Amino acid sequence: MSGTILRFELCELPVEARALREEVRAFLRAELGADPAQRSRYSWFGFDPGFSRKVGARGWIGMTWPREYGGGERSALERWVVQEEMLAACAPVLSHWVADRQYGPLLLRFGSEAQRRSFLPRMARGEVCFAIGMSEPDAGSDLASVRTRANRVAGGYELHGTKVWTSGAHIADFVMTLARTDTTLEGKHAGLSQLIVDLRAPGVSVRPIPDISGVQHFNEVHFDGCFVPEQNLVGREGDGWKQVTSELAYERSGPDRYLSATRLLQEFVRHTGSEPAEHTAATIGRLVARKSVLRNLSLSVASMLQDGRDPALEAALVKDVGTHYEQSISERVHETLGIEPRAGTGSELERAQAWTLSNAPSFTIRGGAREVIRGIIARGLGLR
Numbered sequence: 001m002s003g004t005i006l007r008f009e010l011c012e013l014p015v016e017a018r019a020l021r022e023e024v025r026a027f028l029r030a031e032l033g034a035d036p037a038q039r040s041r042y043s044w045f046g047f048d049p050g051f052s053r054k055v056g057a058r059g060w061i062g063m064t065w066p067r068e069y070g071g072g073e074r075s076a077l078e079r080w081v082v083q084e085e086m087l088a089a090c091a092p093v094l095s096h097w098v099a100d101r102q103y104g105p106l107l108l109r110f111g112s113e114a115q116r117r118s119f120l121p122r123m124a125r126g127e128v129c130f131a132i133g134m135s136e137p138d139a140g141s142d143l144a145s146v147r148t149r150a151n152r153v154a155g156g157y158e159l160h161g162t163k164v165w166t167s168g169a170h171i172a173d174f175v176m177t178l179a180r181t182d183t184t185l186e187g188k189h190a191g192l193s194q195l196i197v198d199l200r201a202p203g204v205s206v207r208p209i210p211d212i213s214g215v216q217h218f219n220e221v222h223f224d225g226c227f228v229p230e231q232n233l234v235g236r237e238g239d240g241w242k243q244v245t246s247e248l249a250y251e252r253s254g255p256d257r258y259l260s261a262t263r264l265l266q267e268f269v270r271h272t273g274s275e276p277a278e279h280t281a282a283t284i285g286r287l288v289a290r291k292s293v294l295r296n297l298s299l300s301v302a303s304m305l306q307d308g309r310d311p312a313l314e315a316a317l318v319k320d321v322g323t324h325y326e327q328s329i330s331e332r333v334h335e336t337l338g339i340e341p342r343a344g345t346g347s348e349l350e351r352a353q354a355w356t357l358s359n360a361p362s363f364t365i366r367g368g369a370r371e372v373i374r375g376i377i378a379r380g381l382g383l384r
């Protein structure tokens, strides 16, 4: 074994982050308290551009980005607190989530000055929604096998291919597309590039894929000769693989990787009341204790990002343990209370159980399937 050590460190939230938490809670109470749709939100998939604009106006998108690009120059730990509160409240964050989590940071690191000036301030105001264009029908876990082609033409590229499982493509403005710009090079990791594609451009079509609960969340996106101007190439042509792997560290470590079933846990605690049976109290205690460990791990990754370190290995570990945890909540609820899932007319708990059960299988697939994540962890630890 090569001796790689996981660098998790216990991390204290700074005083200013505690004050911020109260501010975010008050905002969420005011914004969501009277919203009837909020009762049927069980996770962070809610899409509400108006809400995102209000979050942007408070300075809570792009919090760590430089002010000159519309950011707040605040710490990654303060940003983490805002994320945690939004997720705990099941706030409708989808419109700004992906841009805030990974594409703002990607443009800051690899984008051109023109891209930063054009996109970052709009992202920070919550005005622009991005989708992730990585997976393809024959390239999911084996992402480097993408076949979408971006052929050089005068002034840019012509795009041909299909992306699949593209969350929110039906409501987003742009999709960050991983495509092959050179097919002559040796090795599947070479010749890939990232392009910002306007989802309303001619030659782009979006076909919905309803999920098991009947909700339209993800889509197939077809590129049929769509033109992408060369100024929409992110970073250097051919550097797509390096860029996309660095982006995944941002995608994998946040509280969204263990708080997807938070509404169910809240309803579980509410249902059992203040004098739960001993075995119920023990189950709740175990769930809360595990959450507390995950919280500290995720916070530690945020602090590594804050210090400019690359936490790809630690982020993969948080995703693996975190998604396993969020999947287990519905099993524990069922074992403990015998509550069956009942969508529509069920109690709050039964409806939360129905939503969680039908979505839980996806927790360990999205953002990288479990087996693949474990392979990354094993490699990072020098075990393979």
Ligand SMILES: Cc1cc2nc3c(=O)[nH]c(=O)nc-3n(C[C@H](O)[C@H](O)[C@H](O)COP(=O)(O)OP(=O)(O)OC[C@H]3O[C@@H](n4cnc5c(N)ncnc54)[C@H](O)[C@@H]3O)c2cc1C
Pocket: 131, 132, 133, 134, 135, 136, 137, 139, 140, 141, 142, 164, 165, 166, 167, 168, 218, 362, 363, 365, 366, 367, 368, 369, 370, 371, 372, 375
């Ligand atoms: C809710 C949800 C939202 C998503 N949103 C997006 C999105 O917005 N944008 C996007 O680009 N993608 C998105 N995805 C796609 C997701 O990233 C892929 O589904 C995932 O990477 C797995 O790819 P696949 O579906 O092709 O499965 P496969 O790669 O075919 O894998 C099938 C099974 O084989 C296993 N397997 C594959 N390779 C190996 C290996 N080398 N070793 C061991 N086991 C292996 C996998 O772990 C898995 O269990 C989303 C998926 C879900 C469920």
